[in-house]
Amino acid sequence: MAQSSIIILCISVAAAFTVFLLLLLSTTDHRSHTTTNVARRGLENLPHAPAKRFSHVCGSDKAAGLAFCDRSLPYDVRAEDLVARMTLEEKTQQLGDNARGVTRLGLPPYEWWSEALHGVSNVGPGVFFDGVVPSATSFPTVIVTAASFNATLWKAIGQAVSTEARAMYNLGRAGLTFWSPTMNVARDPRWGRTMETPGEDPFVVGTYAATYVRGLQDVISECGEVEKSGKGSDSRPLKVAACCKHYAAYDMDHWHGKSRYRFDARVREQDMVETFVRPFEMCVKDGDVSSVMCSYNRVNGIPTCADPKLLNETIRGRWKLNGYIVSDCDAVKNIVEHHKYLNDTPEDAIAQTLKAGLNLDCGNYFPKYVGQAVHQGKVGANLIDASLKSLYVVLMRLGYFDGSPEYSHLGKQHICTPENTQLAAEAARQGIVLLRNDQHTLPLAAGKTKTLAVVGPHANATLAMIGNYAFDPNRPGFPCRYVSPVSGLSSYAKVRYSPGCAGVRCPDKTMIAHARKTARATDATVIVAGIDVSVETEGLDRNDLLLPGYQTELISQIARVSKGPVILVIMCAGGVDVSFAKNDPNIKAILWAGYPGEGGGTAIADVIFGRYNPGGRLPLTWYPANYVEKLPMTSMPLRPTGRFPGRTYKFYDGPSVYPFGFGLSYTSFLYNLTKPKNSIIDMKMKKNRVAAAGCHDVTYADGRSQKPRCPGALVKNLECKEKLKFEVAVKNVGDRDGSEAVLVYSRPPEGIAGAHSKQVIGFRRVFVRAGGSKKVKFAVNGCDGLGIVDEAAYKVLPSGTHTIVVGDSGGVTFPAQVAFH
Numbered sequence: 001m002a003q004s005s006i007i008i009l010c011i012s013v014a015a016a017f018t019v020f021l022l023l024l025l026s027t028t029d030h031r032s033h034t035t036t037n038v039a040r041r042g043l044e045n046l047p048h049a050p051a052k053r054f055s056h057v058c059g060s061d062k063a064a065g066l067a068f069c070d071r072s073l074p075y076d077v078r079a080e081d082l083v084a085r086m087t088l089e090e091k092t093q094q095l096g097d098n099a100r101g102v103t104r105l106g107l108p109p110y111e112w113w114s115e116a117l118h119g120v121s122n123v124g125p126g127v128f129f130d131g132v133v134p135s136a137t138s139f140p141t142v143i144v145t146a147a148s149f150n151a152t153l154w155k156a157i158g159q160a161v162s163t164e165a166r167a168m169y170n171l172g173r174a175g176l177t178f179w180s181p182t183m184n185v186a187r188d189p190r191w192g193r194t195m196e197t198p199g200e201d202p203f204v205v206g207t208y209a210a211t212y213v214r215g216l217q218d219v220i221s222e223c224g225e226v227e228k229s230g231k232g233s234d235s236r237p238l239k240v241a242a243c244c245k246h247y248a249a250y251d252m253d254h255w256h257g258k259s260r261y262r263f264d265a266r267v268r269e270q271d272m273v274e275t276f277v278r279p280f281e282m283c284v285k286d287g288d289v290s291s292v293m294c295s296y297n298r299v300n301g302i303p304t305c306a307d308p309k310l311l312n313e314t315i316r317g318r319w320k321l322n323g324y325i326v327s328d329c330d331a332v333k334n335i336v337e338h339h340k341y342l343n344d345t346p347e348d349a350i351a352q353t354l355k356a357g358l359n360l361d362c363g364n365y366f367p368k369y370v371g372q373a374v375h376q377g378k379v380g381a382n383l384i385d386a387s388l389k390s391l392y393v394v395l396m397r398l399g400y401f402d403g404s405p406e407y408s409h410l411g412k413q414h415i416c417t418p419e420n421t422q423l424a425a426e427a428a429r430q431g432i433v434l435l436r437n438d439q440h441t442l443p444l445a446a447g448k449t450k451t452l453a454v455v456g457p458h459a460n461a462t463l464a465m466i467g468n469y470a471f472d473p474n475r476p477g478f479p480c481r482y483v484s485p486v487s488g489l490s491s492y493a494k495v496r497y498s499p500g501c502a503g504v505r506c507p508d509k510t511m512i513a514h515a516r517k518t519a520r521a522t523d524a525t526v527i528v529a530g531i532d533v534s535v536e537t538e539g540l541d542r543n544d545l546l547l548p549g550y551q552t553e554l555i556s557q558i559a560r561v562s563k564g565p566v567i568l569v570i571m572c573a574g575g576v577d578v579s580f581a582k583n584d585p586n587i588k589a590i591l592w593a594g595y596p597g598e599g600g601g602t603a604i605a606d607v608i609f610g611r612y613n614p615g616g617r618l619p620l621t622w623y624p625a626n627y628v629e630k631l632p633m634t635s636m637p638l639r640p641t642g643r644f645p646g647r648t649y650k651f652y653d654g655p656s657v658y659p660f661g662f663g664l665s666y667t668s669f670l671y672n673l674t675k676p677k678n679s680i681i682d683m684k685m686k687k688n689r690v691a692a693a694g695c696h697d698v699t700y701a702d703g704r705s706q707k708p709r710c711p712g713a714l715v716k717n718l719e720c721k722e723k724l725k726f727e728v729a730v731k732n733v734g735d736r737d738g739s740e741a742v743l744v745y746s747r748p749p750e751g752i753a754g755a756h757s758k759q760v761i762g763f764r765r766v767f768v769r770a771g772g773s774k775k776v777k778f779a780v781n782g783c784d785g786l787g788i789v790d791e792a793a794y795k796v797l798p799s800g801t802h803t804i805v806v807g808d809s810g811g812v813t814f815p816a817q818v819a820f821h
Helices: 002-025 075-084 088-092 142-146 151-170 202-217 269-276 278-285 309-318 331-337 346-356 365-375 381-397 418-431 485-489 512-520 551-561 600-608 625-629 782-786
Strands: 244-247 291-294 324-327 433-437 451-455 494-498 524-530 566-571 587-592 669-675 679-683 712-714 723-732 738-747 759-768 773-781 795-798 800-806 812-820
Touching: 075 381, 088 365, 088 381, 142 151, 142 202, 142 418, 151 202, 151 418, 202 278, 202 759, 244 278, 269 278, 278 291, 291 309, 309 324, 309 346, 324 381, 331 346, 331 365, 346 365, 346 381, 365 381, 418 600, 451 485, 451 512, 485 494, 485 524, 485 600, 494 512, 512 551, 524 551, 551 566, 566 600, 587 600, 669 738, 669 812, 679 723, 679 782, 723 738, 723 759, 723 782, 723 800, 723 812, 738 773, 759 773, 759 782, 773 782, 782 795, 782 812
Parallel strands: 244 291, 291 324, 451 494, 451 524, 524 566, 566 587, 679 812
Antiparallel strands: 433 587, 669 723, 712 795, 723 773, 738 759, 738 800, 800 812
């Protein structure tokens, strides 16, 4: 009786939490907007294969009764037994993404490569859409979701995506291993894959990755707890398996004839530790991700997939990865054919990558050449066994061998649910950034704005809104719906549409006249401009930061003749220099919508007409156009060097169009530090260290000789248990309810040579009603939040007075004093 009561209570708690989460994420009235039929066109031509539920490996007659199906044994023992039963030839055929299986053992083929960057995608051979499952929810691109600075939202999206993925797996339309998220720091504004990333701050990138991974992977009990096996983290059950990519120092695809396939990133160790590697460490340690993907490029001469320091020593040795390491697709082949590393033969490359710690080849080089490498004596079969063991333990944690009864009920009805489509629109709302709002032009009053001109190359956007790694139009599959800006805005006013340009490249001015005529005859004008995947995407970096073709002229002409106020909406990932619009008195408001996903039109309209109060903040710096003339993409240093300026808000001190963290609201917020007014953090040395021996020198830019008795300490010598705790009251002093993304930065003691100007150490998004106040608590680890990385790549905590900055403007600051004992 008592046990039944507990079960009922757990279910009630889970149901209540679901309702609470929906209320937390959705502060607006989700009305049904007109939806275009683009997502359904051609559906009748898709094959209607029968829905088929996969039968787990150990449910087959051939596998049942064998030791690798004995559930009483630990996963590693079971995996070892399975591998021991294979011949060398059979083993080699399991080492590519398209694993062939072993029929005699009841092991079916398995495709490892599936994608779920911002929704289950038709990119990658592990997922396919047809008449049974034609669609999946397409959330905003990662750069937009990151702009919400809402970790609760990030996790909720991961959970929604993994539920749809599990449902598709049950229907035989997907695997269980998804090579997402992309978590490279957006170092250069020209990079074509910026839309896939959470921005330019390593802490934000790492936090996003770990949170999204938890959303994808964590198996949640009825009581809302993360399921644990009790046998160690390497046997913790997984909902789906995620992958943090692309490791490491990968942020250039194709620029001025330089290709990622040949690029050698010359990186200072200081930058590796501080910027390029930190997000991956957070993904492995905090997210407990089950896979890491090595990248195409070299780092300081060595291909990342063949670097034992990066793979075995770091990912497995220091970070304790519970999973496998996979190459980017054909990256092993790339070592031979493009890098021509050490004049390797295919067998040499196989041996080097396996010895470095690579377990799986996205490609066919491993299946084709591993056997020969063994026979030539270049690599031992024990490394093959170890790789396969890592792979099969992950599949066992996923229930691929034993089944996952808790997910067996998931099916087609759990894909494209109303809750998920609402969540996609809500994510877009939360990520939209208000960049300008002169004279409080926004929000428009729906009752007064009867007619609306909607112009620009993205005014009726659909496919452009979902960015890349969503739905390739050349393959079957569509988002659950598309709501274009025209469709969304039509719910508020009578829309008159004129594109003004023939696509984002806007090659001529022939369509501008019609757009001008349209803008003259309406109460207000919304211009939706920007770029798309024809300008920035994987394999395509930008050469400049300008709007293409005649878009600038289109915008300026429309602004001059428009009868009513002009609102400019920009769709892009990397920043665009819109200084001309920022300084144009005829353009009253500017919004950044990024690539807002399938419900982007709903979100844009709700923000413009005030159903939603924007609260997003830019997750990267928008540089002026001449920034790219000052340094090539191939220059890797983050700090200013010679004639090259710094990169990212941490090291760039020049002018910006809009800075990192910028974002306006329809209301105003005031911060008040409630406790403490200042803080002293007494950091303890590890027991085997005495204070004097644990001290570490800190270099100051002015060469000062008078320094504190203990200028700093190596982080590795500190216990690092102490936390900086403080509380901030966020008061809404305006007349509209709104959400505020509270960003917290730390500044190191003044004068330290080469130190960052500031760095994000925490953030929280909080909803505050008009006239109300909310208290937000922060607890920041002293080592993580106040540490620096010095020129020798040591992680150092300087002593003295650090400064904590809450908010970008109109916030509060207070000192944090660091001492050691």
